[in-house]
Amino acid sequence: MPPKAAKGEYIETDTGNKISRRSQIHGTQHIILGGKTVIQAEAVIRGDLYRLPSTAASTDPNNPPPPSNTPSVAITVGRYTYISKSAILRPPSRLHRGVHSYYPLKIGDHVFVGESAVIEAASLGNHVHVGAGATVGSMAIIKDFAVVLDGAAVPPGMVVPSWCIVGGRPARIVGEVGEGYGVEGADGGMARERYRVVGKPAGF
Amino acid sequence: MATLKPPSSRPVPTGPPKAPLKADPTATIADTAVFQGTYPVTIGAGTIIHPRARFYAYQGPIVVGDGCIISEKAIIGAQPARSTESKEIATRLSYFVTVGPSSTIHPGAHIHSSVTIEALATIHQYAEIGSHSKICSGCEVPENGKVDEWVVVYGSGLGQRRKRAREANEPGPAVVIAAQVAQVPVPGPAPKGKVIEDARLMVLQKEREVLARMIVPAGAKKK
Numbered sequence: 001m002p003p004k005a006a007k008g009e010y011i012e013t014d015t016g017n018k019i020s021r022r023s024q025i026h027g028t029q030h031i032i033l034g035g036k037t038v039i040q041a042e043a044v045i046r047g048d049l050y051r052l053p054s055t056a057a058s059t060d061p062n063n064p065p066p067p068s069n070t071p072s073v074a075i076t077v078g079r080y081t082y083i084s085k086s087a088i089l090r091p092p093s094r095l096h097r098g099v100h101s102y103y104p105l106k107i108g109d110h111v112f113v114g115e116s117a118v119i120e121a122a123s124l125g126n127h128v129h130v131g132a133g134a135t136v137g138s139m140a141i142i143k144d145f146a147v148v149l150d151g152a153a154v155p156p157g158m159v160v161p162s163w164c165i166v167g168g169r170p171a172r173i174v175g176e177v178g179e180g181y182g183v184e185g186a187d188g189g190m191a192r193e194r195y196r197v198v199g200k201p202a203g204f
Numbered sequence: 205m206a207t208l209k210p211p212s213s214r215p216v217p218t219g220p221p222k223a224p225l226k227a228d229p230t231a232t233i234a235d236t237a238v239f240q241g242t243y244p245v246t247i248g249a250g251t252i253i254h255p256r257a258r259f260y261a262y263q264g265p266i267v268v269g270d271g272c273i274i275s276e277k278a279i280i281g282a283q284p285a286r287s288t289e290s291k292e293i294a295t296r297l298s299y300f301v302t303v304g305p306s307s308t309i310h311p312g313a314h315i316h317s318s319v320t321i322e323a324l325a326t327i328h329q330y331a332e333i334g335s336h337s338k339i340c341s342g343c344e345v346p347e348n349g350k351v352d353e354w355v356v357v358y359g360s361g362l363g364q365r366r367k368r369a370r371e372a373n374e375p376g377p378a379v380v381i382a383a384q385v386a387q388v389p390v391p392g393p394a395p396k397g398k399v400i401e402d403a404r405l406m407v408l409q410k411e412r413e414v415l416a417r418m419i420v421p422a423g424a425k426k427k
Contacts, residue, residue: 024236024256026420044256044276044305048418088276088305088323093411100410118305118323118341135323135341151360153322153341169342169360 030074050074078109110191264293
């Protein structure tokens with residue numbers, strides 16, 4: 001990096017990702033950011049927990065496993081997704097056929113992850129809103145346009161259907177989002193606006 | 205480079221004191237884990253410390269037993285700011301304890317073996333958690349609070365408590381009806397809680413083995 005780089009809170013990449021210098025990202029080679037993603041300070045992203053190449057493939061001597069020069073992906077994050085301060089993204093893990101391995105965590109477009117939320121889900125759909133202090137348990141699946149309220153505890157393995165609001169501990173479906181949710185500029189559709197103001201001085 | 209000293213305008217860095225760390229050689233401690241304080245921190249065999257976990261041994265020693273998993277951003281101990289008493293307060297984590305991401309364990313807490321503490325939970329001072337118990341995400345155990353063995357603490361605030369199922373449960377009515385509809389034999393009673401707990405601990409063992417290979421240990425040079 002040239003020494004005269006502009007000193008700002010955020011590093012902006014070629015694809016428009018705004019990543020705080022104080023974010024705590026591990027295993028960057030296993031993370032895919034879709035572009036225009038915001039990652040705030042002290043957010044922890046565990047890309048180092050990726051799926052190890054399976055050892056079972058080596059049992060067949062005639063068909064050796066292909067050289068693994070393509071790194072397996074631990075975390076995929078979509079466009080205009082916003083990871084707030086102190087949030088934690090860690091891929092889920094489970095035991096399958098006697099092998100304990102980590103599974104990829106997929107996050108869609110226009111997703112908001114609130115402050116100090118802990119995400120261990122298998123996938124978050126598009127336009128998902130996760131409130132501050134919420135936890136999403138291991139291998140949970142949150143479908144498009146779902147809302148997880150502040151402080152909710154989504155249990156491991158729960159599947160939250162589209163357009164649902166879940167809250168409480170443990171999280172239950174408490175309502176549905178109204179019509180027009182997620183429309184650009186309306187409630188739930190502010191992702192572009194959120195992205196635009198990041199890194200701008202206050203008052204603009 | 206002529207000098208590697210810090211610029212003289214800045215005072216000599218008086219960073220926080222680094223806690224004397226006594227770790228078993230089979231423990232895996234990530235390079236970005238933080239150990240601060242004046243009292244010793246002891247880490248048992250096979251324990252996994254995730255990156256960004258923080259240990260503050262300002263008020264007393266911290267002892268972590270064998271086979272524990274301390275997740276990222278977990279805080280064990282407390283910053284020195286609010287230490288008014290000079291008494292030494294030991295924090296103890298027994299064997300096979302799992303501490304979830306961003307959870308906090310205050311000094312003086314005693315966590316018995318095979319306890320699971322989920323994400324964002326808080327264990328206050330002098331609390332005692334009995335073995336095989338579980339503190340669900342976001343829950344708090346109050347100061348001097350005591351949680352019995354085989355208890356699940358869940359819900360918001362102080363939370364509700366219930367005993368973990370230890371005896372075999374007969375299949376529920378929905379399962380019986382589903383089995384009749386599908387014309388398959390009704391499944392037998394669920395395994396006893398002890399069996400499930402043993403299985404969970406075996407899975408935990410596998411998880412530790414995998415993590416020991418993945419986490420960048422302290423002292424290792426980065427590529």
